[in-house]
Amino acid sequence: MSQGAIIDGAAFAAGLRGRVAEGVTAFRDRAGRAPGLAVVLVGEDPASQVYVRSKGKATVEAGMLSFEHKLPADTSQDDLLALVRQLNADATVDGILVQLPLPKQIDEQAVIEAIDPAKDVDGFHPVNAGRLASGLDSFVPCTPLGCLMLLKDRLGDLSGLDAVVIGRSNIVGKPMAQLLLRESCTVTIAHSRTRDLADVVRRADIVVAAVGRPRMVKGDWLKPGATVIDVGINRVDAGEGKTRLVGDVDFESALPLAGAITPVPKGVGPMTIAVLLRNTLVGACRRDGLDVPAGL
Numbered sequence: 536m537s538q539g540a541i542i543d544g545a546a547f548a549a550g551l552r553g554r555v556a557e558g559v560t561a562f563r564d565r566a567g568r569a570p571g572l573a574v575v576l577v578g579e580d581p582a583s584q585v586y587v588r589s590k591g592k593a594t595v596e597a598g599m600l601s602f603e604h605k606l607p608a609d610t611s612q613d614d615l616l617a618l619v620r621q622l623n624a625d626a627t628v629d630g631i632l633v634q635l636p637l638p639k640q641i642d643e644q645a646v647i648e649a650i651d652p653a654k655d656v657d658g659f660h661p662v663n664a665g666r667l668a669s670g671l672d673s674f675v676p677c678t679p680l681g682c683l684m685l686l687k688d689r690l691g692d693l694s695g696l697d698a699v700v701i702g703r704s705n706i707v708g709k710p711m712a713q714l715l716l717r718e719s720c721t722v723t724i725a726h727s728r729t730r731d732l733a734d735v736v737r738r739a740d741i742v743v744a745a746v747g748r749p750r751m752v753k754g755d756w757l758k759p760g761a762t763v764i765d766v767g768i769n770r771v772d773a774g775e776g777k778t779r780l781v782g783d784v785d786f787e788s789a790l791p792l793a794g795a796i797t798p799v800p801k802g803v804g805p806m807t808i809a810v811l812l813r814n815t816l817v818g819a820c821r822r823d824g825l826d827v828p829a830g831l
């Protein structure tokens with residue numbers, strides 16, 4: 536395999552969105568309705584507003600119904616839980632996504648646990664996390680599932696490969712490790728207390744970085760030919776009053792050594808929304824007792 540290849544996550548995500556849109560057309564023909572995704576935003580966090588807007592746009596572009604619920608920053612936990620219960624009971628809603636983070640008066644975990652696991656397209660409910668860990672069918676969080684799709688597209692069979700996941704969050708690190716274990720990788724989870732991270736990374740055929748620290752993983756930590764998936768999104772100073780996005784991996788020093796690497800932006804980022812649409816269609820098929828289209 537050639538070294539220094541850049542994995543085009545944006546192109547892969549566009550392909551997946553196209554397959555989802557075809558699946559939605561077939562679903563509408565058979566079910567007589569469109570899949571629906573409800574997105575709930577509490578407050579006015581600028582990054583969350585951008586995410587919610589692009590999720591709604593992509594949902595409509597895929598031929599699905601988009602229900603946006605925007606609540607004020609001082610919304611009480613009871614009011615948010617009441618909305619979640621209403622969406623759980625709404626037959627036109629197949630997926631429910633509550634945009635995180637939530638304002639501090641709201642207990643995020645309580646909200647996650649109030650979502651019907653059959654509509655939990657983010658895969659954060661403990662029932663879905665537990666099912667994933669038990670090797671059962673479940674909703675899988677969008678970002679790690681997108682990373683796995685990129686890895687399988689690049690490497691094919693992952694069985695027996697050494698994989699290091701840096702980060703142990705419920706949203707990325709832990710489900711990523713579960714997915715790689717399901718693919719029969721030998722999985723190491725590194726985190727903030729890991730003693731010699733460079734040494735751990737050096738053993739890996741696959742490195743997934745999900746930390747949130749700009750350019751932390753250096754090129755000379757990598758085993759030559761390793762496949763590197765950079766989940767991090769960090770805004771850094773670009774001089775002259777401008778900023779730019781970088782990943783958790785030092786792209787310039789990693790590119791010559793890596794077998795393949797995702798850039799930031801246009802690597803993992805576009806996969807997250809594409810997988811959200813995929814999960815919503817899968818949820819709609821399951822709820823209506825229809826087969827999930829192939830290739831998803």
Ligand code: NAD
Pocket residue numbers: 678701702703704705706707708725726727728729732745746747748766767768769803804807
């Ligand atoms: P998090 O803050 O919940 O978790 C970060 C993890 O990194 C923790 O488990 C911590 O143990 C580990 N860590 C911290 N310092 C470390 C160190 N010095 N060495 C090793 N490990 C260390 O973050 P998260 O929600 O998992 O997100 C991680 C990154 O991925 C962030 O930059 C976030 O913006 C990005 N992200 C991107 C997408 C996407 O769509 N591309 C989606 C989710 C998160």
